[in-house]
Amino acid sequence: MGEPDKRAHRAGRSEMTMLKPEEQQERKESVPPFQIHILSYRLDKTYYCTVDNVDPGAVIARAEGATREEAEAKAVAKAKERIRQTRILSGENH
């Protein structure tokens, strides 16, 4: 199932480590001419951030960090780089 070799710990249901997602925050930013949606939350001691492209809403970057700022900065930088590669056809003879 989904690259099991990368996943070290196999567990029966009774011995699973449970974590509670906390401190979820989200906001939108403009990356002209598009927008991105930034969502971050904490699991245990790690912050996770995903960035989607709002319309249609596909996740385009993901990162983690010891602080929210670190996770968001890494994910947003990746997302901006990917957005910059988007080709806009309007005005072209396509």
Place this chain on the structure above:
Amino acid sequence: MSKGYAHPWMLVSTEWADERKNDPNIRIVEVDVDTKAYDEAHIPGAVGWNWRTQLCDTLRRDLIPKAELEQLLGDSGIDNATTIVLYGDNDNWFACWAFWQLKIYAHADVRIIDGGRKKWLAEGRLVSRDIPTLQNKTYRSNEPEFSFRAFLGNVSAAINKKKKWALVDVRSPDEFTGKIPSPPGLPETCQRGGHIPGAFNIPWDKNCNEDGTFKSAAELKLLYEQHGVTPDKNVVAYCRIGERSSLTWFALKYLLGYKNVKNYDGSWAEWGNLINAPIAQGEAK
């Protein structure tokens, strides 16, 4: 929970899934296009499926063949009597693809978690990074039955036959009009921008509320019927690669109860690369 749906049992709430996540007759599966999401954390006990490598034929552009499906399900601790409960990243797009594929192979009981991964996390429900230990089972599948799947020939035949057919393009308005060839930040999969002539643009997210749950049947009925997408027609939903349109297919088929709905998984990645195929640009006409 039913919100007036035609087949309300196909959709389960996060609360329902949470209460039954340890039920041995139920297998919860997270379906992701990027399995880093599953690795980050998932519903305790959930299996992770990688859409790119486990649900698609990695050589041909196709569904996985019957033998691979049987292996995947058996290895996931699923037999023919198991209730499969799906959720995933990107607002359940790929979970709905898996649902569509499982219905093509006629699995009896498969359901979607309303709101998916996004709602589970937003509600602060417990997650785990541990991979469940699974007992392999034997799964015997039917041959695939393609009445839910549109092929290129079906779509070509539907153009300009608006009395009997409705083509629903579920991509964003910028993709539909031809402004961009692919969603912002995602790889291009076609050489042209635009849409199939005669298609209506009803983006996938119009099916959903802000929290990712599906809108009520009354709201969905209004949405589709105002565009002329009515239950008496043969409806074909498409997007770029067929995953967003599988969500719309699910909504039309199981929430509204439309009889004749197909998902065109060839979608714009196929049509937009065809030689000499008719393409429309700009707003819908």
